[in-house]
Amino acid sequence: MARCSNNLVGILNLLTLLLSIPIIAGGIWLSRQANTECEHFLEKPVIALGVFLFLVSLAGLIGACCRVSWLLWLYLLVMFLLILVLFCFTIFAFVVTNKGAGEAVSGKGYKEYRLGHYSTWLQKRVNNNWPRIQSCLQDSKICRSLLNGTSTPEQQFYSEHLSSLQSGCCKPSVDCKFIYVSPTNWTNPGTTSSNPDCNAWSNDPKILCYSCQACKAGLLDNIKSDWKKVAILNIIMLVFLIVVYSVGCCAFRNNREENAWKRYP
Incomplete structure (x- = not known):
């Protein structure tokens, strides 16, 4: 079971790591193809999102598969903050889009x-x-x-x-x-x-x-419609992240127990 949780975290982060590569590539492509101010405005958030996913996934992958406890702890901290931010944004999105209609x-x-x-x-x-x-x-x-x-x-x-x-x-x-x-x-x-x-x-x-x-x-009506869709997507993402976070906590506990056995044979 201990091995399983580490492997599962490693697999999930490997998939996220692979996903971040086309996101970064898409941001770079936008920066070269952009002809308008709007397109230039989009490129930086896309690249930033790709780099963020790459670094977090890399920390989780190495931490789980190589039993590096401090990296896995850092990964779990970022995941917790991400869950908190997503939760707050989802509530905020529903509140600010509650008013207004054609x-x-x-x-x-x-x-x-x-x-x-x-x-x-x-x-x-x-x-x-x-x-x-x-x-x-x-x-x-x-x-x-x-x-x-x-x-x-x-x-x-x-x-x-x-x-x-x-x-x-x-x-x-x-x-x-x-x-x-x-x-x-x-x-x-x-x-x-x-x-x-x-x-x-x-x-x-x-x-x-x-x-x-x-x-x-x-x-604003268009934004309201889009934000509600994003909020629903965020709820699905939150459920997924909570599951991954829970498995990651198991992997972190396994790492600590394994490291403790190595220190005290």
């Missing part, structure tokens, strides 16, 4: 999004980083995909199920009562509205509603 609009297939409906913490993060986020959204060309090279009839467009980003960033708010020309081209009839997004709208493909509050709200 509003259904009569006769429309898409929803409208209001910035004030979402978590204050998320609003601050988005507002503080909006210039970079806006640049990323413009580079992604999410609005150009609405055109598809053909003109879309008005009623067909109104029945479209747009994503939260497309609804918030690629068209004016319903409050503005603009006249439809094409998905990204609208005429202002001169009506007044208290919604500041109406003045922010432009038919210029580089501007559109990328500076609108609705665009920020659409992004």
